[in-house]
Amino acid sequence: MIEVFRNIQAQLNETPHLLRLGRLFSETVLIEVGEDQLYLTFEKGQLVEVIPGPSRKTPWRFAFRTDAEALEKFWQPLPEAKFHDIFGLVTIGRGKIDGDILCLVKNLRFFKEVMALARPAHEVAA
Amino acid sequence: MSIEPITGRYVTITVEGAPRRIYFEEAGQGRAVVCLHTAGADTRQWRHLMNDAEITANNRLIAFDMPWHGKSLPPEGFETQEYMLTTEAYMETILALIDALDLDRPVLSGCSMGGRIALQLAALRPEKFSGFIAIEASDFQPAWYDIDWFDRPDAHGGEMGAALVSANISPYAPKAERENTLWMFKQSGPGIFRGDLSFYTRDDSLIARLGGIHTAQTPVHIIVGAYDLTCTPQDAKRTADAIAGATLAVMDELGHFPMSEHPVGFRPFFVDALSKMPSQG
Numbered sequence: 001m002i003e004v005f006r007n008i009q010a011q012l013n014e015t016p017h018l019l020r021l022g023r024l025f026s027e028t029v030l031i032e033v034g035e036d037q038l039y040l041t042f043e044k045g046q047l048v049e050v051i052p053g054p055s056r057k058t059p060w061r062f063a064f065r066t067d068a069e070a071l072e073k074f075w076q077p078l079p080e081a082k083f084h085d086i087f088g089l090v091t092i093g094r095g096k097i098d099g100d101i102l103c104l105v106k107n108l109r110f111f112k113e114v115m116a117l118a119r120p121a122h123e124v125a126a
Numbered sequence: 127m128s129i130e131p132i133t134g135r136y137v138t139i140t141v142e143g144a145p146r147r148i149y150f151e152e153a154g155q156g157r158a159v160v161c162l163h164t165a166g167a168d169t170r171q172w173r174h175l176m177n178d179a180e181i182t183a184n185n186r187l188i189a190f191d192m193p194w195h196g197k198s199l200p201p202e203g204f205e206t207q208e209y210m211l212t213t214e215a216y217m218e219t220i221l222a223l224i225d226a227l228d229l230d231r232p233v234l235s236g237c238s239m240g241g242r243i244a245l246q247l248a249a250l251r252p253e254k255f256s257g258f259i260a261i262e263a264s265d266f267q268p269a270w271y272d273i274d275w276f277d278r279p280d281a282h283g284g285e286m287g288a289a290l291v292s293a294n295i296s297p298y299a300p301k302a303e304r305e306n307t308l309w310m311f312k313q314s315g316p317g318i319f320r321g322d323l324s325f326y327t328r329d330d331s332l333i334a335r336l337g338g339i340h341t342a343q344t345p346v347h348i349i350v351g352a353y354d355l356t357c358t359p360q361d362a363k364r365t366a367d368a369i370a371g372a373t374l375a376v377m378d379e380l381g382h383f384p385m386s387e388h389p390v391g392f393r394p395f396f397v398d399a400l401s402k403m404p405s406q407g
Contacts (some may be wrong), residue, residue: 078297081352085293088355091270105271106281108289120298 001033001068001111002052004075004118005040011117019045022110027103029111033071044108062099065114070094073094077122086112103125132176139222141193141201142215149197149222150190154182157256157405158232160224161189162240164262164383165322166287167310168196174389175396181361185400188232189221189227192216194318209321213329216243221254230381233403235259235396238382240325241348245365248346249335254345257345257403259396262382264361265336265368269327277317284312287319294382296353298391307386333368341371347399348372351380373402 012018022045030053031038037053039060051058066074066089073083082088089095097104104111134151151169153176161172169189176187191198194209201207220243224232228338234255236244241263247256271290277282288311295304311319339346346369350362366374375395377384384392 081296083357084297084353085355087270087290087293091355102275104291105275105286108286109292112289112292 001036001071002038002050005031005038005050008114008117009050012045012047012114015117018110018113021045021113022107025107025110026118027061027107028058030058030060030065030099032063032065035069047114062097062101062104065098066094071089075118075120077120078117086115130173130177131179131182132173137198137223137226139219139226140218141222142328144201146193146219147199147203148190148193148219148226150188150223150227151176152186152188153177154184154186156184157185157403158186158188158229159259159400159403160229160232160234161187161240162191162236162243163192163195163232164221164238164240165289165326166284166314166319167307167383168192168314170196170310171307171383171386175385175393178396181393181397181400188227188229192219194315194321200315209317211239211322211325213243213246213325213331216325217247217251220247221251224254231256233257233259233400235261235399236263237261237385238263239322241333241357242326245339245346245369246332246335248339248344248369249332252340252344255344257347259347259349259403260365261349261378261384262351262362263348264357264365266330267327267361269323273320273323273327276323279319282312283316283319283353284314287311287314291356291382294354294356296351296379296391297388298353298361299381299387300378300390303389307383310384310386314357336365336368337370339369339372341369341386345402345404346372348374349377349384349395349399351373351377351382351384353379353381356382361393375399 029040039051041049082092132153138165167190172189194200213255234244241260244258244260276287348366
């Protein structure tokens, strides 16, 4: 799982509109995928560190908790309904968000688009 | 260069005892179909259907911006008011607009909160309409979010609202129309999305009224997208089941803003809905 987020890290740093969107976002986010924990540390929109957990010494602003199968479906080019958005995962009990949710909401487009960077592009008929 | 057939004008109506300057658009001829936009948006959601020559050959589509939305002004003194939409004011606005445009029993077609109010009018004022197309509409939806998030001095409510509602757009939607749909939320005035959501997520009065809707006189057709997290197919089915004679269509590849997010995908469902409505008012 950490490789996926390291790829997201590389992609984010090559995505100027997201770096601009996240220019005020300097926080650590906990990602929990089943038993695995990852800490994503953002500095002014850049994902500067992806650190495996667990860690009792790493404070985080908000957490997104899910499972590997749900994330795999989330990252499909055309995800099935409910798996197409982090809030969809929450509505079916396959995702959980806690911590400073207002911080997430203020940066919601940024965080959702960062999470979706691992989703391959698809062609959609006009 | 091509000039679209949609025309826009203004009309002043009275709501809650005070004037409201309303912007409305129309296209087509024949049976009148009044189209209601969703929360936090405006008439632009309907532009694809209004530009569809086959649909407008026999249907006069009319869409208007609710007060405080789009190009309709808020009431005088708005700067000291807290915008909170109510069922009563919403119904009064629609009925006043219909009278002002001298429409004789139009079809009422609304999406999301527009679908909710269409069902309220089906229950309470059916004599003013010939039928109801309720899109992404259900009896009641409590909020799974805090509506106060979207009206804060320290953040852009429109940006946050757009980021939230993007969860309701299907991945099958063309990228350009997804973004055009979200743009309307980003443009909505401060507190407007919150005020619309107050109506949508707190007023559950429709539940007890559904049994009083008589579809033999005024047909009710409900349409729902599988990718809608706010009004799910289960919510729409529950609502349709509570209205004797109501029909339901589920769109597997669409979300909460079908006419706006994926006009090509939505078109056959809207054409089917129109075919279920009386040909004249």
